[in-house]
Amino acid sequence: MTKTAVFRAVDITKTYQMGEVQVRALRGVSLELFEGEFVVLLGASGSGKSTLLNILGGLDVPTSGTVHYLDNELTASDQGMLTRYRRDHVGFVFQFYNLIPSLTARENVELITEIADSPMDSLDALDLVDLRERADHFPAQLSGGEQQRVAIARAIAKNPDVLLCDEPTGALDVKTGIVVLEAIALINRKLGTTTAVITHNAEIAKMADRVISLSNGQIAGVEKNTTKIQANVLSW
Amino acid sequence: MKKLDRKLLRDLYQLRGQATAIFTVIATGVATFVMSMCAYQSLTTSKDKFYRDYRFADVFSSTQRTPNAMLPRLREITGVATVETRLVYDVLLDVPEMTEPATARLISVPDAGQTVLNHLYIKRGRMLQPDRSGEVVVSDVFAKAHHFLPGDEVRAILNGKSQSFKIVGIALSPEYVIQVQPGAMLPDDKRFGIFWVSERDLEAAFDMTGAFNSVTVRLAYGNNVDAVIEDLDRLLTPFGSIGAYDRSEHLSHQYLSDELSQLRGMAIIAPAIFLGVAAFLLNIAVSRIIVQQREQIAALKAFGYTNLEVGVHYLNLVLLITVTATIAGTLFGFWMGNGMMGMYEEFYKFPSLELQINFFAVAVGFLLTFSAALLGTYVSVRGAVRLPPAEAMRPEPPPSFRLSIIERMLPKHALAPEMRMVVRNLSRRPIKAFLSVIGIAMAVAIMILGNFSLDAMNYMMDFQFRMAQxxxxxxxxxxxxxxxxxxxxxxxxxxxxxxxxxxxxxxxxxxxxxxxxxxxxxxxxxxxxxxxxxxxxxxxxxxxxxxxxxxxxxxxxxxxxxxxxxxxxxxxxxxxxxxxxxxxxxxxxxxxxxxxxxxxxxxxxxxxxxxxxxxxxxxxxxxxxxxxxxxxxxxxxxxxxxxxxxFENTVAENILVMRSIIVIFAAIIAIGVVYNTARISLSERSRDLATMRVVGFSTREVSTVLLGEIFIFTVLAIPIGFMIGYGLAGIMIAGLDTENYRVPLVINRETYMMAAGIVVLATIFSAGLVQRQVQHLDLIGVLKTRD
Structure with missing residues (x-):
């Protein structure tokens, strides 16, 4: 079975300035992600995994190297094209949810569906994360897990081609974390959305098709899981 | 409604305190602009219309006694369109209820019944009747001051003989839009009046049959005034002319022109101050929102909102405040303009004086306000637009602090930790601190500007009429x-x-x-x-x-x-x-x-x-x-x-009104600046402050950090405000420097103290508002979120 490579990154590096410190986040990373795949990018804090995800999502550009999304070279795109790319193809889930506090759950989803080409109904998206009945609550009225599920609903409501999740359970307790991971796995299975999840938690890697380990800005290893474990049996 | 717009409205609601302050400052600036411009236009239009329709003369001359035979010679002067000769005498009146004498200026009206130039607008009653003597038409303000009505009798002393006149009409004249006795500074309606009487009556009383002592001339369009004046002087000098003059030396016209140029000055200075302050307030408020919403901006961008959409979103926030403030300010300006017309009606007498809506001014007001608002917010919004989404996603790096100069000059532990935080905050962002100080100083300056005029007037009166005369x-x-x-x-x-x-x-x-x-x-x-x-x-x-x-x-x-x-x-x-x-x-x-x-x-x-x-x-x-x-x-x-x-009655009353308005304006600016600055410090540092509270600092100590800055600003602002106030008063006085009167640059100590006092009060009031919010700091909530 040959699967299409959705992402192809070749020898990317990234150096950025943070306050008064220069950070070398990526030092020559090459990888491919395939259609419909559930990939976990595993690494400790500071390993460069968030930077990698941001580059794949068109939020950031590498200092050197090339990145292709299907036939489009992201590294050759300008800001406008990257914005278009994110708008049409990418769904993001962030560690701290990044919901707009002044909008309700439903409105947060609709904020995205309004600018998408063929989105699903906002309530359907909330249904997928089992939050339809909380649709009219503001973020401040929702628990952390609920907020993250709203964020997932927001990410998938536009029917994205790829779903990129940055430490989606990082701010959550185990029980809530598992609910969130189940929701992500469900989307991957049901909609066939190529999904990449970053985590520092090796336990979560067990539910992936493939695990890419990052360490100190480089790929330390790639592992294919022969058996995927359901999210609800994970524990950490 | 688009979700982004809904976010905007809710954000605005969150910001209501600051938004109200900014709204008020903008609205006030726009209101003063619209008011002055509309008043200017109304006055100009009324003046022009009155001058044109009632044929106000261009050149005036008075002589001792010129025979009527000279009239054809005057008419022959090149550039002269119309000449009217008449008799003018200032006489004492004999008003029974007044012990002190009042003066009347008697002006002859041709026996035909109406003047050729300087027509009268008959407000009540009728014009003189050609065949009757002993009738008089009285100027409106004088009649009002004495409650005269057509039908009443009035006695004047003509050439030593008391003579009775019957009032038949009450009138306005383009020559006496404001009725000031030569030598006086302001109108005194009770003691100086204009009386129009028949030529025959005056000729008889002053033995001037076949002669005149006053000439008014209307020029043909496009002719040289100076040449006409020269010719008039040449012809009339043998008859005791003391020199012809044009409108620029005409008393009533001078007063009107002075008023108009003052209005124009007001239309520039006041809005400039208010809009400058508004731009600054918008700048700090919007920068703060953008910092606060750094992650929301990142999320919006991550999901594919374009830079333009994000930029427009924040600009809309600014525009929403600006547009509503401009509309409110415009309406308020009309209202104030109307009030101003009421005040003018006391002084300037036109057949009709109505507030005219100067649409051009309104448009310029909008344009100026938007320019100020965009100028104030451009940099911050551009920052939000430019912020790369991946960077926005990361928490902001801790701001770089250094030991400030002040600290280095002091011994190591001279300052308590709270004060050290205050001092370092100030020295880290000197421009912002400087602008805040200038903002508050402006409030001080406006207070001085609003109050010094009374000091100056009092001094002027004292100097002129107690010390000198x-x-x-x-x-x-x-x-x-x-x-x-x-x-x-x-x-x-x-x-x-x-x-x-x-x-x-x-x-x-x-x-x-x-x-x-x-x-x-x-x-x-x-x-x-x-x-x-x-x-x-x-x-x-x-x-x-x-x-x-x-x-x-x-x-x-x-x-x-x-x-x-x-x-x-x-x-x-x-x-x-x-x-x-x-x-x-x-x-x-x-x-x-x-x-x-x-x-x-x-x-x-x-x-x-x-x-x-x-x-x-x-x-x-x-x-x-x-x-x-x-x-x-x-x-x-x-x-x-x-x-x-x-003088004191009229001037003091008007100054009092202006003064209360200005005190309110200054308080608006002071509270606007102080409240905004404090509120923003609170939101910028709520985490630090909550942390301090958690580790055991009292609310009081925490407030020191927050409010210390504000009080330092105020203390620095007061002397600067004194200087700016003095400077602005100087500029304002230059605008009041006319041939009729000058205002000395005198500012009493009480005025300075009052300006400082009001601004300190405004600071305490704003600090109190923010202090309440310190007490409600969510200690746990603030610490829970983010890294």
Whole structure:
């Protein structure tokens, strides 16, 4: 079975300035992600995994190297094209949810569906994360897990081609974390959305098709899981 | 509604405190602009319409006695479209309910019934009837001050004979839009009135049949005024003309023009201050929102919102505040403009004076406000737009702090940790701190600006009428009085002290400049009418040369020691060359003075007087008035107290209104700046402050960090505000520097103290508002989120 490579990154590096410190986040990373795949990018804090995800999502550009999304070279795109790319193809889930506090759950989803080409109904998206009945609550009225599920609903409501999740359970307790991971796995299975999840938690890697380990800005290893474990049996 | 717009409305609601402050500052700025511009336009239009429809003359001249035979010669002057000759006399009135004398200016109306130029607008009653004598049309303000109605009788003393007139009409004239007696500073409606009477009546009373003493001229379009004036003077000089003049020297017109240029100044200065402050407030508020929403912006961008959409979103927030504030300000401006029209109606008399909506001004107001708002927010919004989404996703790096200069100058532990935080915060962002200080200083400055005018007016009155001129009454004679007449007046029972003066109309030339000026000859040892310099020192009248007041010296460009040419415009008309012996300070009029004996000698005349200054026993005042009224030689009597009283009543009342408005404006600015700055510090540092609370600092100590900054700003702002206020007052005074009066730059200590006091109060009030929020800091909530 040959699967299409959705992402192809070749020898990317990234150096950025943070306050008064220069950070070398990526030092020559090459990888491919395939259609419909559930990939976990595993690494400790500071390993460069968030930077990698941001580059794949068109939020950031590498200092050197090339990145292709299907036939489009992201590294050759300008800001406008990257914005278009994110708008049409990418769904993001962030560690701290990044919901707009002044909008309700439903409105947060609709904020995205309004600018998408063929989105699903906002309530359907909330249904997928089992939050339809909380649709009219503001973020401040929702628990952390609920907020993250709203964020997932927001990410998938536009029917994205790829779903990129940055430490989606990082701010959550185990029980809530598992609910969130189940929701992500469900989307991957049901909609066939190529999904990449970053985590520092090796336990979560067990539910992936493939695990890419990052360490100190480089790929330390790639592992294919022969058996995927359901999210609800994970524990950490 | 788009979700992004809904976010905008909810964000705005969150920001309501700051938004209200900014809204108010903008609305106030727009309101002053719209008010001044609309008032300007209304006044200009009413003036132009009145002048045009009622044929206000272009050139004026008065003579002693010119035979009517000269009229055809005047009509032949090139550039003259219409000439009207008439008789004009200032006489004393005999009003039963007034013991003190009032003056009426009698103006003849041709027997045909209407004037050719300077038409009357009959407000009540009717015009004079051609075939009837003993009728009078009275000026509106005078009639009002005396509750005269058509049908009432009024008595005037014409050439020594008391004569009764029947009021048939009440009128307005383009010549007397504002009715100020020559020599007075402000209108005194009760003691100076204009009476229009039939030519026949005046000819008979003053023995002027077949002659006139006043000429008004309307020019043909596009003709040179100076040439016409020259021709008029040439023709009328033999008949005692004291020189023709155009509208720029016409008293009523001068007052109107002064008012208009002041309005224009107001339309520039006040909005500039308010919009500048608004731009600054918007800048700090929007920068703060953008910092706060850094992650929301990142999320929006991550999901594919374009830079443009994000930029427009934040600009919309600004525009929403600006648009509503501009609309509210415009409406408020109309309302204030209407009030201003009410105030003007007291002073300026037009057939109709209605507020006109100056759409151009409204458009300019919108444009200015938006420019200010965009200028204030452009940099922050651009920052939000440019922020790369991946970077926005990361928490902001801790701001770099350094030891400030202040700390390095002090011993190591001189400052408590709270104060160290305050000082470092200030020195980290000096520009922001500087702008906050300037903002508060502006509030101080506006307070000073609003209040100093009363100080200045009081000083001016004090200087002019208590220190310099110490007489109670000024009497002028119809004709230069001989020694016997003077003696009679000076020895009236009740007169304690007296001095005589000789006034003569002249034209003073220096190089290529010239002015028509009255020279007053005064007694060198004068005790009542004294001349002072700017430092309030009495200037002794030297027995040579001529003394000019500062305004005249400035107009002519003359300094002490220069020689000026004086053309006397009366009687034998000698031409003199005189050295400027001193320059004296005066806040009213354009005047020149000489030693009286020297003036007599120069005029080749014996000892005569044009008038006298009297100090009168207060108990005998009424008798003195009665005596004076009965003397045919007395042309007018000016009562200093009455003049000062009427000045204080009218001016003080208007200043009081302006003052309360300005205090409110200053408080708006002070609270706007202080509240915004404090509120933003709170939101910027709520985490730090909550952390301090958690580790055991009291609310009080935490407030020190927050409010310490604000109080430092206020303390720094006060002296700066004093300086700016002084500077702005100087600019404002320059705008008030007219030939009729000048306002000295005098600011009392109380005014400074009051300005500082109000701003300190505003600071305490705003600090209190923010302090309440400190007490409600969510200690756990703040610490829970983020890294």
């Amino acid at each position: 110490r007489q109670d009454l000024t009497v002028t004679f119809v004709e230069p009085a001989t020694e016997s007449v003077m003696y009679e007046v000076q020895t009236l029972a009740g007169v304690l002290q007296s001095e005589t003066m000789r006034a003569v109309a002249t034209r003073i030339r220096f190089q290529n400049r010239s002015r028509r000026v009255g020279i007053m000859g005064i007694e060198p040892e004068a005790e009542l009418f004294r001349l002072l310099d700017a430092k309030e020192r009495v200037v002794r009248v030297p027995d040579f040369g001529i003394m000019l007041n500062t305004k005249l010296a400035k107009l002519l460009g003359v300094r002490v020691g220069d020689e000026v040419i004086v053309e006397v415009l009366e009687d034998k008309r000698p031409i003199l060359t005189l050295e400027v012996s001193a320059i004296v300070e005066e806040y009213t009029g354009v005047n020149a003075y000489m030693n009286k004996q020297r003036l007599h000698a120069a005029l080749l005349e014996s000892k005569v007087a044009s008038g006298a200054f009297l100090k009168v026993d207060p108990n005998s005042m009424d008798q003195v008035f009665t005596e004076l009224e009965q003397r045919p030689g007395v042309g007018s009597v000016t009562i200093k107290d009455a003049m000062m009283q009427s």
